[in-house]
Amino acid sequence: MDGSISPRIAGRLAGALFVSCGALVGMTAPVMPAPPAANRPALVALALVAVTAGAIIWELPWDRWSQGATLWLVPPAFVLMALHNYYSGIEGFRYPVFFFVTFAWMGASHPPRTSLKFLPLAGAAYLVPLLVANRSAEALSSALFTLPVCVLVGEAVAWMARRLRQTLTALDLANQALEVARAESQHRADLLATVARAGGAIASLQSEQVLGAVVDSVLDLGLDAAAFCFFDGQAATYRVGHLRGLPEALALRSFPATEGLAPRCRAEGRTIIAEDYPAHALAIPAIVEAGVRAAVLTPVRLEDTIPAVLIAAATQPTALRGNTVESVELLAAQAGRALANAQTHEHQRRTSQALAEATLRDDLTGIGNRRHAGALLESLLPGDAVALLDIDHFKAVNDRDGHAAGDAVLEAMGSYLREQLRYEDSAARYGGEEFLVLLRQVSDRAFETAQRLVEGWRLLQPAVTISVGVAVHRAQESSAATLGHADSALYAAKRTGRDRVCEYALEDVPG
Ligand code: GH3
Ligand code: MG
Ligand code: MG
Numbered sequence: 001m002d003g004s005i006s007p008r009i010a011g012r013l014a015g016a017l018f019v020s021c022g023a024l025v026g027m028t029a030p031v032m033p034a035p036p037a038a039n040r041p042a043l044v045a046l047a048l049v050a051v052t053a054g055a056i057i058w059e060l061p062w063d064r065w066s067q068g069a070t071l072w073l074v075p076p077a078f079v080l081m082a083l084h085n086y087y088s089g090i091e092g093f094r095y096p097v098f099f100f101v102t103f104a105w106m107g108a109s110h111p112p113r114t115s116l117k118f119l120p121l122a123g124a125a126y127l128v129p130l131l132v133a134n135r136s137a138e139a140l141s142s143a144l145f146t147l148p149v150c151v152l153v154g155e156a157v158a159w160m161a162r163r164l165r166q167t168l169t170a171l172d173l174a175n176q177a178l179e180v181a182r183a184e185s186q187h188r189a190d191l192l193a194t195v196a197r198a199g200g201a202i203a204s205l206q207s208e209q210v211l212g213a214v215v216d217s218v219l220d221l222g223l224d225a226a227a228f229c230f231f232d233g234q235a236a237t238y239r240v241g242h243l244r245g246l247p248e249a250l251a252l253r254s255f256p257a258t259e260g261l262a263p264r265c266r267a268e269g270r271t272i273i274a275e276d277y278p279a280h281a282l283a284i285p286a287i288v289e290a291g292v293r294a295a296v297l298t299p300v301r302l303e304d305t306i307p308a309v310l311i312a313a314a315t316q317p318t319a320l321r322g323n324t325v326e327s328v329e330l331l332a333a334q335a336g337r338a339l340a341n342a343q344t345h346e347h348q349r350r351t352s353q354a355l356a357e358a359t360l361r362d363d364l365t366g367i368g369n370r371r372h373a374g375a376l377l378e379s380l381l382p383g384d385a386v387a388l389l390d391i392d393h394f395k396a397v398n399d400r401d402g403h404a405a406g407d408a409v410l411e412a413m414g415s416y417l418r419e420q421l422r423y424e425d426s427a428a429r430y431g432g433e434e435f436l437v438l439l440r441q442v443s444d445r446a447f448e449t450a451q452r453l454v455e456g457w458r459l460l461q462p463a464v465t466i467s468v469g470v471a472v473h474r475a476q477e478s479s480a481a482t483l484g485h486a487d488s489a490l491y492a493a494k495r496t497g498r499d500r501v502c503e504y505a506l507e508d509v510p511g
Contacts, residue, residue, distance in 0.1 A: 005161070007062040010070040010109030015058030017105055018077070021098060022050025025084060037089035046084050053080075070109060074118055077102055078125035086129035096146040099126060103150040107157025115154025123147055184323075191327040194220045195334070207342035208424060214335045215244045218312045221327050225292060225313040228300070228335070229255075229262035230423055238262060238309075241423030245313070246290050248445060251422035252452065260284045262309040265297040269306060271329055272297045275317055291315045296325050298332040302339045310335060364407060365414025368428030373436040376426055377483060380438070382475040385446035387437040388486040389453070392465045392498040394433040406433075409464055413457075420456060436483075446470045450501040458499065465499035474506075 026047030032038035057073065081098045088094060099122060106115050123143060130139030194217050211228060218226035225245030231238045237254045240246075257263040261282045265272045274280045277295045278288045287295075292313040300308040310332040314320060362369040368376070380386070391397075391409065398406040410433060417427040417435065430436040439449055450468045457466050469490025473482040485504035493502040 011062035015054045018054025022047045039087040042087040082125045103154035107154040112158040195330045210338035224315045229309040301336045362429040373428035376438045377479040380473045380479045385439040386486040388490045389435040391433040447503045467493040468501045471504035
């Protein structure tokens with residue numbers, strides 16, 4: 001309540017005053033004038049009543065009652081004061097003191113002008129003992145002096161208390177504002193530091209790794225998920241890559257430009273913030289199921305084009321504060337520069353690589369050839385997986401349907417792998433009807449990914465199944481060793497019935 005202390009403090013202050021005033025009366029009772037002027041036993045009894053009442057008042061549950069509740073203590077206080085005045089023989093110097101104390105308490109605990117409301121009651125309490133003692137002239141002149149002073153004390157204390165509380169409140173507000181500003185600037189500094197770190201990564205890494213660093217930085221901003229949407233040349237479809245905190249299955253298919261928010265972000269060329277992502281008409285169900293509640297999508301620009309969109313998402317709607325969105329945009333700009341660098345690099349390489357590429361591509365399937373498979377093996381990093389994929393009973397296909405039909409199956413396998421693999425994964429034809437697939441950074445999901453390849457193919461060509469052997473590349477192992485592990489896993493898949501995946505486990509005995 002503005003300008004007043006809490007009922008609990010007001011009540012406890014009143015309780016303390018009852019106890020201390022009672023104690024004072026009890027202690028000074030022996031030095032009062034001899035009866036009949038003062039009635040000592042009555043004064044001691046009053047003192048006991050006041051102390052007991054004070055103790056009870058202290059304990060009452062004032063917080064449950066309104067601010068004005070403590071004012072109900074004033075009338076009983078006046079009654080005790082009147083009785084005290086009566087039994088103490090109406091000594092001039094003691095008489096007004098407790099009235100001043102009561103009005104000072106009123107001023108401290110209640111809004112200004114409360115003392116004016118109690119003036120009539122105080123007048124009655126003050127005059128009754130004097131009139132009963134039949135000293136009317138003295139009573140009137142004393143009241144005319146004491147009561148205005150009481151009101152003066154009450155109002156002066158109320159005014160000072162209010163000013164003090166206002167000052168304290170203003171100080172408190174200023175402190176809170178300072179605290180908010182400090183937290184905000186700290187947050188901003190953290191975000192900028194994260195963006196700067198990502199910038200540092202760009203200078204030192206390959207473009208693929210830069211894109212990875214950018215999505216990692218999104219998580220460093222305190223968000224929960226991130227990914228890039230890469231559009232094809234005509235922007236009719238897009239694929240999702242470099243997923244963080246989102247289901248890998250999203251990377252396994254291509255999306256039409258009518259699905260999701262990314263195409264709209266690209267078309268409008270500006271950041272889109274979906275504060276309530278699940279409620280958005282263009283929300284992708286798999287992303288909602290992953291727990292995303294808010295998302296920001298921002299274009300990745302490359303010269304005049306927008307080849308990709310960066311998605312940053314949070315499981316809490318409040319996570320997308322102004323500075324966070326700004327930082328995601330800065331990260332998207334970093335990604336754009338990474339793509340531009342890659343493109344420049346690409347231009348320079350293109351002429352010299354045209355020949356090399358021709359020698360790396362398999363004519364029949366359109367994917368890499370054995371030489372390319374060798375290069376892929378060279379690029380293995382710990383955590384990547386090698387999958388060796390072999391068509392089951394392929395000789396029988398040739399024998400039964402002819403060599404051309406066999407070729408068509410191989411072609412279909414090339415297209416299938418191109419479509420199925422994530423942006424960062426690669427495939428090459430390793431031998432006649434044997435393919436090598438490199439799955440980047442899948443370690444614990446290698447088996448599952450290969451399993452999906454087998455099942456997808458089975459749906460496509462139920463008559464010609466495939467077997468897959470998978471091995472994860474471990475630190476301190478040669479790529480030849482990992483290839484050997486994948487090969488023995490493939491052998492195991494063939495031996496145990498074909499149309500399945502086997503993964504090489506560390507404890508497996510090679511061969
Ligand atoms: P498994 O299930 O054990 O792998 O049996 P498989 O018959 O697939 O294996 P095998 O190695 O005995 O036979 C591979 C066949 O693939 C033999 C070869 O004629 C055929 N092949 C290899 N290259 C090509 C090609 O370019 N086109 C066609 N049509 N067939 C090919
Ligand atoms: Mg075969
Ligand atoms: Mg074979």
